[in-house]
Amino acid sequence: MLRLASIDREMLSGSRGPGAQFAMEMMVAIAEMYEAQRFIDIEWAHVASAYCQGRANIDLARKLAQWNTRVAVPTTLTTCSLNLNAPFQQDDPAVELIHVYEDLGCEAVMTCAPYHARPEPSAGTHLAWCESSAVIYANSVLGARTNRYVEFIDICAAITGRVPECGLHQDENRRAALVFDVGALPPNWFNDAWMFHALGILIAERSGTAIPAIVGIPRNVDREHLRAMGSAAAGSGSVSLFHAVGITPEAPTLDAACGGNVPAEAVNVSIADIERCAASLSTGSDAPVSAVCVGSPHMSTREFAAIAELLAGRRVSSDIVCVASTSAAVLRDMELSGLLDTLSDAGVQLVTGRCTYYRPFAADLGSHVMTNSAKWAWYAPSNLGIDVTFASLSDCVEKAVKSG
Numbered sequence: 001m002l003r004l005a006s007i008d009r010e011m012l013s014g015s016r017g018p019g020a021q022f023a024m025e026m027m028v029a030i031a032e033m034y035e036a037q038r039f040i041d042i043e044w045a046h047v048a049s050a051y052c053q054g055r056a057n058i059d060l061a062r063k064l065a066q067w068n069t070r071v072a073v074p075t076t077l078t079t080c081s082l083n084l085n086a087p088f089q090q091d092d093p094a095v096e097l098i099h100v101y102e103d104l105g106c107e108a109v110m111t112c113a114p115y116h117a118r119p120e121p122s123a124g125t126h127l128a129w130c131e132s133s134a135v136i137y138a139n140s141v142l143g144a145r146t147n148r149y150v151e152f153i154d155i156c157a158a159i160t161g162r163v164p165e166c167g168l169h170q171d172e173n174r175r176a177a178l179v180f181d182v183g184a185l186p187p188n189w190f191n192d193a194w195m196f197h198a199l200g201i202l203i204a205e206r207s208g209t210a211i212p213a214i215v216g217i218p219r220n221v222d223r224e225h226l227r228a229m230g231s232a233a234a235g236s237g238s239v240s241l242f243h244a245v246g247i248t249p250e251a252p253t254l255d256a257a258c259g260g261n262v263p264a265e266a267v268n269v270s271i272a273d274i275e276r277c278a279a280s281l282s283t284g285s286d287a288p289v290s291a292v293c294v295g296s297p298h299m300s301t302r303e304f305a306a307i308a309e310l311l312a313g314r315r316v317s318s319d320i321v322c323v324a325s326t327s328a329a330v331l332r333d334m335e336l337s338g339l340l341d342t343l344s345d346a347g348v349q350l351v352t353g354r355c356t357y358y359r360p361f362a363a364d365l366g367s368h369v370m371t372n373s374a375k376w377a378w379y380a381p382s383n384l385g386i387d388v389t390f391a392s393l394s395d396c397v398e399k400a401v402k403s404g
Contacts, residue, residue, distance in 0.1 A: 002031050003038050011160055019069025023156035027164065030153060036164035040126055045075040045158035046114045048130040048151040050101040052081050052094035060152060061100040064159075071105040072161030076114045078131045079298075081360070084110060084328065084353035106158070110353040111327030113227075113298040115142070123249040126169055128157035132234035133227070133297040133375065139241040141226050143249030145169050148240050168241055174250070175259035176213035176243050178206070182269045183216035189274070190218050193228040194392035197374035198278040199269065200232025204239055205277070206267055213243040213257040221247065224303055231297050232374035278390060281377035285387030290366025292400040293356050293380075294393065295325030296373040301333045303393075308342050310397040316347030321363050322400040325351045347400075357383050372396045 010016055011024035031039065049057060081094045088095065098108050109117035112131045115138070121127060123143030129135050130149050138144040147167040149157060157163050167173055180203060189195040203212050212233075217226075226244060233239040242248070243257035251257035294307070307324070316322040324343070331352055334340035344350070349363060356365075357380040368387045371377050377390040391399070 002028070002036060005039065008039055008162065017067060017069065019064050019067040020159055022067075023069075023159035024162075026153065026156040027160055027162060031164035031166070034164055034166040036166040038165050039162040040165045040169060042073055042126045042128045042157060042161060042163055044118075044121055044125070044127050044129075045071065045073055045154060046078060046127070046129040046131065046134060047075060047101075047106065047149075047154040047158055048078045049155040050077045050097050050106070050108075051079065051151065052097045057097055057151075058093055060155075061097055064155070065100050065103055069104055069159055071155075071158040073158060074118070075106045075158040076109045076117060077101055077106050078110070078114070078134070079112050079354050080110050081358070082353050083351045085331070085350050109327060109329060111298050111329070112355065113300070113327060116298070116300060116327050117329040126163070128154055128163050130154045132240070133231035135240050136230035136234040136242065137227050139168055139174075140230055140244065140248055141223055145174075172259070174241060175211065175261060176251075176257045177210040177261075177263060178212055178265040178267065179254065179263045180206075180212055180214045180267045180269055181216055182214060184268060184270060185216075185274065186271070190221060190225070192392055193222075193225050194278070194372065195274055196225040196229040197232045197372070197390070198274045198281075200229040201236055201277040201280065201374055202269065202273055203229070203233040203242065204237025207233070207237065207239050209238045210264075211241050211243070212239065213245055213251065213254055213263070215245045215254055217244050217247060219246050222302075224300055227297060228374070232378070235375035236378045281374055281388070281390035283381055283387040283389075285368045285389070287368045287387060289320065289368050289370045289389065289399055291321040291323065291363070291369045292396045293323045293325075293365065293369050293371045293376060294373065294396055295323075295351070296355055296357065296371070296376040299324055299326045299330065301330050301337070301339070304330070304334055304339055304343060306393065307348065307397060308339060308346075310394055311346050311401065314346065314401045316400045317402065320400055321349065321365060322347060323349045323351055323356055323363050323365070325354070325356055328352050359384065370396050370399050
């Protein structure tokens with residue numbers, strides 16, 4: 001039976017305003033659906049409700065503003081439908097939506113990687129985050145705790161500062177049920193995000209809704225590689241938490257990852273498994289590559305530095321489009337370091353605030369795109385109606401420089 005704290009009852013009564021009352025009514029309905037016994041505090045919300053997908057987004061935002069609603073915890077906004085690094089119409093409904101949410105107290109970081117815009121949450125911190133790649137990164141790499149909050153529920157969590165204690169907020173629901181052993185893979189593969197993207201596809205394919213543990217990943221692995229694996233597993237499947245044994249804060253050992261239970265299945269990952277999953281992300285087009293798209297999830301400063309190193313002073317070919325997506329926070333870092341000028345001068349087009357596998361196009365991508373992102377390759381063929389070739393970042397850069 002759901003037990004309400006005094007703060008919950010105050011919001012339900014309307015004494016904290018109609019916006020808080022509406023939001024708490026929504027959260028109570030979710031809690032009852034999942035048979036939660038109580039609510040818990042969150043420290044950070046990351047919301048998708050400000051992504052302009054239709055009339056409902058605008059109507060809800062306007063109603064919340066009419067009620068003088070404010071968020072109760074630090075709240076960031078995920079990607080929008082605009083390229084904020086290019087001219088856009090100020091009367092676009094997407095612009096209004098962002099401004100309304102700012103008036104509610106939200107921070108318009110407009111990124112699927114909010115941990116680049118604010119200090120990362122610590123292990124054990126309860127969050128209410130949207131966006132599959134952000135959720136799995138928070139749970140698996142940072143050791144924070146969040147379910148995958150969908151739009152409208154996410155802003156209700158932000159307004160109340162409370163979520164039902166259920167799902168991945170609870171210890172008993174975070175235990176691994178199957179194990180992937182990657183010890184047979186070539187050691188040099190762990191230096192390339194390409195392998196982690198493909199591994200994420202395999203993990204989603206075999207895990208279903210179960211939580212996986214992965215043994216054999218070097219402890220000094222780049223966080224960007226773990227993020228690549230998580231975004232692929234979450235984007236192509238239902239995985240919101242993995243335990244990289246020895247890396248995930250709550251999984252120092254396999255026994256700890258499984259909560260002392262014996263895993264139901266063990267998967268010995270082979271070279272053939274990775275090659276098959278990587279190949280499945282390409283549509284097999286014979287047409288020339290017309291564009292290269294990287295940055296899903298939004299790229300970090302370290303990843304942009306890697307692109308600059310791979311370019312080695314060369315320029316993007318004049319007959320190919322090279323687009324990289326990132327956040328305004330990372331863009332500011334690159335401006336300060338001079339990296340932004342280096343990439344812009346080389347012909348790399350920077351997109352901020354949005355993802356490029358959604359319409360409208362961020363640029364004229366043509367009909368055949370090469371990408372280093374499993375998530376981009378997974379969504380783009382159906383969303384954009386184009387062919388995709390999945391490849392490593394180094395291969396993407398070479399294709400951009402030497403098109404054809």
